[in-house]
Structure formats: structure tokens, C-alpha cells
Amino acid sequence: xxxxxxxxxxxxxxxxxxxxxxxxxxxxxxxxxxxxxxxxxxxxxxxxxxxxxxxxxxxxxxxxxxxxxxxxxxxxxxxxxxxxxxxxxxxxxxxxxxxxxxxxxxxxxxxxxxxxxxxxxxxxxxxxxxxxxxxxxxxxxxxxxxxxxxxxxxxxxxxxxxxxxxxxxxxxxxxxxxxxxxxxxxxxxxxxxxxxxxxxxxxxxxxxxxxxxxxxxxx
Amino acid sequence: xxxxxxxxxxxxxxxxxxxxxxxxxxxxxxxxxxxxxxxxxxxxxxxxxxxxxxxxxxxxxxxxxxxxxxxxxxxxxxxxxxxxxxxxxxxxxxxxxxxxxxxxxxxxxxxxxxxxxxxxxxxxxxxxxxxxxxxxxxxxxxxxxxxxxxxxxxxxxxxxxxxxxxxxxxxxxxxxxxxxxxxxxxxxxxxxxxxxxxxxxxxxxxxxxxxxxxxxxxxxxxxxxxxxxxxxxxxxxxxxxxxxxxxxxxxxxxxxxxxxxxxxxxxxxxxxxxx
Numbered sequence: 001x002x003x004x005x006x007x008x009x010x011x012x013x014x015x016x017x018x019x020x021x022x023x024x025x026x027x028x029x030x031x032x033x034x035x036x037x038x039x040x041x042x043x044x045x046x047x048x049x050x051x052x053x054x055x056x057x058x059x060x061x062x063x064x065x066x067x068x069x070x071x072x073x074x075x076x077x078x079x080x081x082x083x084x085x086x087x088x089x090x091x092x093x094x095x096x097x098x099x100x101x102x103x104x105x106x107x108x109x110x111x112x113x114x115x116x117x118x119x120x121x122x123x124x125x126x127x128x129x130x131x132x133x134x135x136x137x138x139x140x141x142x143x144x145x146x147x148x149x150x151x152x153x154x155x156x157x158x159x160x161x162x163x164x165x166x167x168x169x170x171x172x173x174x175x176x177x178x179x180x181x182x183x184x185x186x187x188x189x190x191x192x193x194x195x196x197x198x199x200x201x202x203x204x205x206x207x208x209x210x211x212x213x214x215x216x217x218x219x
Numbered sequence: 220x221x222x223x224x225x226x227x228x229x230x231x232x233x234x235x236x237x238x239x240x241x242x243x244x245x246x247x248x249x250x251x252x253x254x255x256x257x258x259x260x261x262x263x264x265x266x267x268x269x270x271x272x273x274x275x276x277x278x279x280x281x282x283x284x285x286x287x288x289x290x291x292x293x294x295x296x297x298x299x300x301x302x303x304x305x306x307x308x309x310x311x312x313x314x315x316x317x318x319x320x321x322x323x324x325x326x327x328x329x330x331x332x333x334x335x336x337x338x339x340x341x342x343x344x345x346x347x348x349x350x351x352x353x354x355x356x357x358x359x360x361x362x363x364x365x366x367x368x369x370x371x372x373x374x375x376x377x378x379x380x381x382x383x384x385x386x387x388x389x390x391x392x393x394x395x396x397x398x399x400x401x402x403x404x405x406x407x408x409x410x411x412x413x414x415x416x417x418x419x420x421x422x423x424x425x426x427x428x429x430x431x432x433x434x435x436x437x438x439x440x441x442x443x444x445x446x447x448x449x450x451x452x453x454x455x456x457x458x459x460x461x462x463x464x465x466x467x468x469x470x471x472x473x474x475x476x477x478x479x480x481x482x483x484x485x486x487x488x489x490x491x492x493x494x
Contacts, residue, residue: 104398104487105362107369107379110474117470128473141367141447144381187447189366193399200399202365207443 033079033210035217036070044088051076051095052136052149054196056211057162065205066098066194068136068212069163076164080214086183089115092147094174095167097160098135100151101194101201106131108191111176113145119176121150135172140188140216145178180218189213225292233284237277245273254410257433257454259426260341261410267334274323343395343413343421346483352424356390359383360481363395363402363415366444368435372464373481379474380467383435383452385427386460395421396484400441406452408433415439420483427454 038046049071056067059078069076084090103109109131111119118127128148135151149172152159156170165171190212193201205211249269254261334340339350360371362379371379385391395404395413402415406425413423430453437448455463468475479485 105364105369106477106479107362107381107471107474109477110471112381128477131477139367141381146381187444189444191364191367202399202442206365209443213443 033081033214035081035083036072036077036079037083038085038090039072040085041091044085045091046085046088047091047093048082048084049093049095050138051163051165052098053160053163053165054098055162057164059163061210062205063162064197065208065211066196067163067205067210068138068190068214071095078163078210080188080210080212081217082214083217083219084180086180086218088180089177090180091177092138092175094138094147094149095165095171096135096149096152096174097165097169097171098149098151098194099154099159100133100135101192103131103134103137103148103191104193105191108137108139108146109134109148111147113140113143114147114176114178119147119174122173134192136190136192136194136212138188139191140186142184142186143178143181143216145188146191147174147176149174183218186216186218187213188216223292225288228292229285229288232288233277233281236284237280240280241273241276244276245269249273254407257427257429257431258341258409258411259338259428260424261408262428263334263338263340264410267331267340270330271327274326278323338426339424341409341411341423341425343423346420346422348422348424350424352390352392352426354390356392356424357386358392358394359385360483361393361395361404361413361415362398362485363404363437363441364398365400365442366437366448368402368404368437368448368450371478371481372467375464376468377475377478377481378464378468378471379478380464380471382450384460384463385425385452385454386457387427387430387454389457390424390426393423393425394483395423398485398487401439402441402448403438405436405438406433407436409454412438418484418486430454430456 038048041047051069051071053069054066055064056078057063059069059076061078067078068080069078110128111117118125129150133151134148136149137146138149139146152170152172158169160169194212195201195204195206198204249272250265252265252268254264256262256265336350338352339348344350358373362369362371369379369381370383371377393411393413395415396419397415397417399417403412404415405412409425409427411423411425413421415421433452433454435450435452437445441448
């Protein structure tokens with residue numbers, strides 16, 4: 001092969017590498033964050049274990065941003081897109097490692113749209129919390145679901161400043177169940193202005209899917 | 220061969236086409252345009268749009284007729300182009316133009332002012348509205364925040380709800396405000412729209428005239444989920460409304476106990492984590 005052939009082959013290979021890289025990047029961008037499928041726990045029953053942290057830490061993305069995460073087999077993964085089965089009961093557990101920020105609209109301090117219109121906070125059934133004690137909410141407006149998350153006490157010992165957090169560290173545990181209907185894609189968000197360092201606490205992670213916003217795919 | 224009377228021809232063509240087109244627009248097309256006739260304000264807007272279209276149709280026809288006539292009658296046919304006669308002004312045309320356009324603009328200004336003063340035309344009038352309905356309207360506060368509307372009913376214990384139901388054939392006084400960024404409450408099926416600004420009480424009136432569901436959208440780009448900031452409201456009978464609001468009072472009693480006293484505007488304290 002002459003020098004011209006080598007040059008042409010080099011150019012073709014370089015172009016191919018660039019094209020594949022761009023394709024993979026766009027593909028990754030369109031599919032991220034990767035959906036997490038709720039664990040099937042029985043016929044028309046599924047389970048979802050989530051967590052909230054004051055900072056994503058070493059789990060990627062913007063390390064200092066407040067974030068929701070999923071927990072599977074004792075490990076944390078940073079995604080906020082959840083696949084849940086249609087016409088089913090979805091049992092949700094949320095471990096909250098974050099402090100109290102307070103709700104801008106106290107209306108959202110009441111549990112809405114869950115089975116029995118209630119949640120368990122550290123095992124205790126409640127239908128409303130003190131709005132000032134809210135750390136976050138898990139709210140799916142189109143499904144009428146809104147669950148306030150009780151914040152960790154300011155003076156709690158062994159607090160977790162960033163992920164990965166251990167369940168031995170200070171946290172609150174919220175559990176609730178909601179019933180899904182027909183398949184669809186529903187956005188969810190946190191309604192607490194919890195984005196530290198951003199104007200009005202509602203920029204950055206509050207405006208970025210993968211942190212305090214995401215989708216519930218009912219499939 | 221003498222030159223035909225172009226102006227007279229154009230005038231006759233315009234007159235005939237205008238009468239036909241205006242009748243078609245006013246009687247056939249305009250009454251079916253949005254927002255429809257589901258409220259007094261919506262009906263008023265359909266009337267306004269019909270009047271404005273009725274005025275603008277002869278103007279549009281005049282432009283198109285002259286354009287078509289010029290293309291046909293003034294098309295160059297000779298072997299060579301010749302410079303036309305210089306036009307040095309025409310008092311009759313100029314005066315007619317000034318009088319007609321002034322009359323149209325003045326009519327639009329007077330008509331618009333009268334219509335606005337009549338019932339506000341479904342728009343936000345600020346905290347001190349001029350066009351108020353008589354009687355005792357139902358007061359509802361629309362609270363916008365990123366990214367949802369909620370609704371507060373001061374005459375029903377200050378209960379706040381996630382959805383909106385309105386009684387038919389009753390004036391409703393909407394107090395639109397925001398807790399964070401700028402939003403805009405737009406129930407387009409009912410012809411009512413008002414900006415929602417933080418710390419501002421923006422009053423708009425609406426009187427639904429038929430039972431139906433209606434869409435609510437945010438009409439001000441407000442962040443990530445602006446496109447998802449929508450809801451579906453219902454206009455129901457008076458009895459159904461009372462049953463619904465009593466049910467909401469019962470369901471949201473725990474949240475109501477946590478709400479601040481009703482005010483026409485809220486300026487939430489800076490949150491602990493907010494920057």
C-alpha cells in the first residue's frame with residue numbers, strides 16, 4: 001500500500017472513530033439518566049428504594065448538588081427515572097440523609113395520593129408534617145401523588161454530608177404505597193427549594209433531570 | 220383607445236368581494252374561533268374578534284384586489300418600457316387615507332376601552348381592578364409555583380386544593396399570585412389569563428356559562444417543567460361545586476391547619492438552604 005493509501009485509510013479510520021464517538025455521546029445523552037426498574041415483589045406489586053442526599057459526592061455528575069438516588073443490593077445509583085408496572089401497587093422506601101429546608105407552600109406538607117393518604121416516617125404513620133421540617137418532597141403531579149420527606153435534625157450525630165451514605169448514618173425513613181393506573185410517562189419533582197447556593201434554592205439540581213426531578217415510567 | 224377607469228373598476232370589485240368575504244368571515248368563520256363561548260369573557264372575546272375581523276377583512280380585500288388588478292391590468296405588454304408619468308401627490312387620496320385610517324384606529328381604541336371597562340375581558344387587572352362585576356363573586360386565589368398551580372378558597376375556611384372546580388353561572392374573582400418565579404395562569408377555554416408574579420395580587424374575573432372541563436396552562440416560560448405545568452379544571456353545577464369544595468375541606472384539613480392565614484400575596488421567608 002502506497003503512502004496515499006495509508007493516508008486515506010488513516011483519514012477513514014479517524015472519521016469513523018469520531019462518528020462512533022459522537023453517536024455514542026448522543027445516544028448516551030438521550031438515554032440518560034438510565035431508567036431503574038422497580039423490583040417485582042409479586043403479582044401487580046413492585047418495590048422501589050430511593051435515597052436523598054445533600055450532595056451526590058463520588059456518585060458522579062455535579063458532586064455538590066443535592067440529589068435523589070436509587071438503592072439496589074445495598075448500593076446507591078444516581079438516576080431519577082423509574083420504571084414501574086401499570087395497574088399495580090408500588091411500595092416506596094426513601095432514606096433521607098438531608099436536613100430540613102422547609103416548604104415554600106405548606107399545602108405540600110400533607111401526604112396526597114398514596115394508599116390511605118398516609119406515609120410511615122420512621123415507622124410512624126402520618127398524614128402531614130410540619131412544613132418547616134420538610135427536607136424534600138416526592139411529587140408526581142399528574143398522578144396526584146405528593147409525599148413530604150421529614151428532614152434529619154440539625155443537631156443529629158453522624159450525619160452524612162455526601163454520598164455514598166451508610167444506613168448507619170443519621171437519616172429518616174419514609175415508606176408509602178401508591179397505585180399505578182394506565183401506562184404513561186409522568187414527571188416527578190421535589191417541591192422544596194433545596195438547591196443550596198442557587199438563587200431562591202430552585203436552580204441547578206432543581207432544574208436538572210437526574211437530581212431532584214425525573215420521570216416515572218408506568219409500563 | 221381610451222384608458223379604462225381603473226379606480227372605479229377596482230372600487231366595484233373591492234365592494235363586491237368585500238361584502239361576500241366579510242359576510243363569510245363574520246357569520247361563518249369568526250363565531251367558531253377560540254376561545255369559544257364557555258364563559259362571559261370567552262363570548263366577549265369571540266365578539267371582539269368578530270368585530271376586528273369584520274373591520275380588517277375589507278382592508279385585506281382591498282390589498283389583494285389591488286394587487287391582483289395591478290398584476291393583470293398594468294402588466295407590461297409593449298416592446299419597450301417607458302417611464303410613467305411622475306406622481307406629485309394627490310390631495311384626495313391623501314385626505315381619504317388619513318381620514319379612513321384615523322377613523323379605524325379611533326374606533327378600535329374606543330371600542331377596546333369600552334370592552335375592557337365592561338368586564339375586563341378576562342385579563343389580569345392588577346390589585347385594584349377597574350372592571351368589577353356587580354354582586355358577590357366567588358373569590359379564589361391561584362397560587363403558582365415551580366411547577367404547579369394550587370387554589371385557595373378564602374370563603375371556605377381558606378382550604379387549598381390541587382385542582383380547580385368552578386360553579387356555572389357565577390362570577391369568580393381570581394387572585395393570581397406566585398411564590399417564586401413569574402408564571403401566568405391561562406384557562407384558555409374560559410378566556411381568562413393573568414400573570415402570576417411573586418408578591419403581586421393580580422385580579423381577573425371570569426363567569427363560566429356552561430358545565431365542561433377546561434385546560435389550565437402556565438403561559439410564561441418558568442423553568443424545567445414549564446411545559447408540564449398544566450391542569451384540567453371543571454365547571455360544574457352550583458350543587459356539585461358545593462359538594463366538591465366540602466369534600467376538599469375534609470380531605471385537606473391537615474394541610475389547611477398548616478397554612479398561613481389567607482392573604483392576597485405571599486412572600487415566603489427565604490428557605491434555609493436557598494442561596
